[in-house]
Amino acid sequence: MTAESVQEPHAAAQCAAVPGAVLDGPVSHAISRVARLHRIAAGRVLRDLGLHPGQEFLMMHLWDSGAVRQSELIKAVGLDPSTVTKMLQRLEQSGHVRRRPDPADRRASLVEATDASCGLLVEVRRAWGELERQTLDGLDAAERAELTRLLGKVESALCTEVIRGGAAECDAAGTAE
């Protein structure tokens, strides 16, 4: 008895008679997997700082650009407006960000990093460096440059497709080494 292993496909299992390995072909999955691992690593590095993954990205923009109109920030990070709104609400509640209405345009609001948040800057920088180190560990300079170049091409290709579908514009980012 011992009902070993699973039962064989009983109901409707084998729709396709494809043996296996339908999954490892596309580069798409490699991207997804890498992104997921990268996010986990980022979360681990940022946890001690009290930031959730994604927030550092926003904060970096704010630290970098000073007080900005929220719409500018949204365009800069390329995320959905509603996403940025919610993230800012949480960051404001955490005391990392302050928002005030724009005197020049009452429907807009200006966003800026608080003084208290500035202490995080160096730590976030360090965390990012650490993350970058973890990510690119095992790649030499040439490989890193090539990876950057290829990702840039993929990004612009996807961007073209995405805007064709009706979304907003993408920032064709950069080149550079």
Next chain:
Amino acid sequence: MTAESVQEPHAAAQCAAVPGAVLDGPVSHAISRVARLHRIAAGRVLRDLGLHPGQEFLMMHLWDSGAVRQSELIKAVGLDPSTVTKMLQRLEQSGHVRRRPDPADRRASLVEATDASCGLLVEVRRAWGELERQTLDGLDAAERAELTRLLGKVESALCTEVIRGGAAECDAAGTAE
């Protein structure tokens, strides 16, 4: 381009006297951006099929492997168990998946794709091909191979770091060709 400065930093803006471009250096962000765009493109391609991005991945595994123990599925996709549980609940409610308790192990459950879902297989395959085409548009064969290789290295590097941090095991998917 992209708009020049709005107002100058007024209150507490310049924590760091760093002029700009703190953001385009790391490859990390390229990965995040590409992954995000890729996800959006996937969502667009899958919407007509009634699937949300991520579900196809699970379904592909199920179509490929027949009835499997849920734990096996979890290990295969490498996601968090709770994530898989919730996704399966939704897929079950959508009629794409069926779950039954494993007779051999009463705490486990067997998962399989339903008959109805099989009609989606070919469409998902087509959608994936389309997505792959969109993603790699503009890269020649050598570049694609190189990108795959580099992503593989990054994945294994990140994997090592992640497991070091205490998480589960990663599938070092090293499918070279």
Next chain:
DNA sequence: CATTTTACTTTGGTCGGCCAAGTAATGAGG
């Protein structure tokens, strides 16, 4: 045989992220 440890899954909570609608203020025409 009782107890502890391990494995399989689920629940609850929180966040990032998208879309689709909705609100409020600005600006262009009639």
Next chain:
DNA sequence: CCTCATTACTTGGCCGACCAAAGTAAAATG
């Protein structure tokens, strides 16, 4: 001056994804 489209942001809903903790059943150990 009043209407209408546009811009700027918010709300609600939903899903993917994580973590942490719980619950249950099997296995290992005494």
